[in-house]
Structure formats: C-alpha cells, structure tokens
Amino acid sequence: MRALYIGRFQPYHLGHQAVIEKIAEEVEEIVIVIGSAQDSHTPENPFTGGERMEMIYASLRECSLCHRCYVAPLQDVQRNSVWVSHLRSMVPRFDVAYSNNPLVVQLISEAGIAVRKPPMYQREVYSGTAIRRLMREGGDWERLVPRAVAEIIREMGGVERLVSVSKSDMP
Numbered sequence: 597m598r599a600l601y602i603g604r605f606q607p608y609h610l611g612h613q614a615v616i617e618k619i620a621e622e623v624e625e626i627v628i629v630i631g632s633a634q635d636s637h638t639p640e641n642p643f644t645g646g647e648r649m650e651m652i653y654a655s656l657r658e659c660s661l662c663h664r665c666y667v668a669p670l671q672d673v674q675r676n677s678v679w680v681s682h683l684r685s686m687v688p689r690f691d692v693a694y695s696n697n698p699l700v701v702q703l704i705s706e707a708g709i710a711v712r713k714p715p716m717y718q719r720e721v722y723s724g725t726a727i728r729r730l731m732r733e734g735g736d737w738e739r740l741v742p743r744a745v746a747e748i749i750r751e752m753g754g755v756e757r758l759v760s761v762s763k764s765d766m767p
C-alpha cells in the first residue's frame with residue numbers, strides 16, 4: 597500500500613516528521629508532495645520547492661525512511677475543482693491520502709480516494725506559522741525542526757531571507 601502526504605513544508609518540522617513515522621507504521625511507501633512548490637521568498641512561503649526537497653530528504657536519511665519515500669513538488673492550479681486530477685498527473689500513484697487540511701480532505705474525498713487523519717503532535721508548538729514567527733523574532737526555532745533542516749536553513753541564510761522579505765518599504 598502506498599500513501600500520500602501533502603504539505604507546504606515551510607519549513608519541514610518535527611510535527612511533519614512524526615506524521616511520516618506514523619504513516620510508515622501503516623503502509624509500505626509514502627509519496628510526500630511539496631505543495632505550492634512554485635512559491636518562495638514570501639513571509640508565508642520563504643523556501644523554494646528545491647530547498648524544501650533538500651530538507652525532507654536530509655531528514656528522511658536521518659531516520660532511515662528514505663528508501664520508502666518519494667518526494668514530489670507540485671505547483672498550484674488556481675482551480676480547486678481540477679486539483680486532484682492535476683495532483684494525480686504529477687505524482688506516483690497512491691491508495692490512500694493522509695491529511696488534516698480541510699480543503700485537501702474535501703477535494704480528495706470527493707474524488708473517491710480514501711482519506712485518513714493522522715494524529716496531531718503538539719500542534720501549537722510544531723507548526724510552520726509558529727516556527728516562522730520564532731525565526732523572525734529571534735526565538736529558538738531550531739529545536740522544532742530535524743537537526744538536518746536547521747543546518748540547511750542556517751547554511752542558506754534562511755532566517756535572514758525570511759526577515760528581509762517580511763519587511764515593508766513604508767516607514
């Protein structure tokens with residue numbers, strides 16, 4: 597059995613990692629889809645599709661799940677009614693989707709695909725929004741992401757980028 601797990605992964609954090617480890621207990625293979633792959637350099641989507649792919653592969657290597665996962669980037673289409681066809685045309689085939697995102701659950705269920713809701717892992721702490729806030733405010737974000745992700749973000753000047761693209765040119 598092959599599962600789908602989709603997110604924007606801005607950045608990939610320990611909540612995502614916990615979900616993937618849980619899914620890996622239930623199915624043989626996982627297709628991890630990087631949504632809004634075209635977006636980068638904005639306060640909500642600071643990292644490119646490629647940078648997010650690096651983060652995910654580096655983390656999977658650390659927990660030895662690499663050989664059971666595909667990682668596929670997916671651009672947005674501005675039409676939710678055709679999104680599932682778009683998704684299926686771009687990623688490896690899958691039998692079941694794991695998601696708690698209400699829109700993703702709705703669209704995938706309407707297409708007749710089974711959806712499972714993974715448990716939430718300390719959602720207030722392990723959240724992309726909370727992590728980006730900590731990054732902007734100089735807080736301790738590194739403990740909320742896999743070690744390999746912290747290293748990649750440090751290396752590429754990710755925090756400086758996020759701070760920079762969050763500024764305004766208004767006084």
Ligand code: ATP
Nearest residue numbers: 603604605611696697715716717719722723724725
């Ligand atoms: P953002 O705040 O930027 O939306 P996020 O933490 O929700 O970031 P996404 O990439 O949007 O991260 O999430 C992908 C999927 O992972 C979604 O289905 C989301 O519900 C789920 N998810 C995120 N954090 C957790 C967590 N701590 N435990 C379980 N699932 C999570």
Ligand code: MG
Nearest residue numbers: 603604697724
């Ligand atoms: Mg989210």
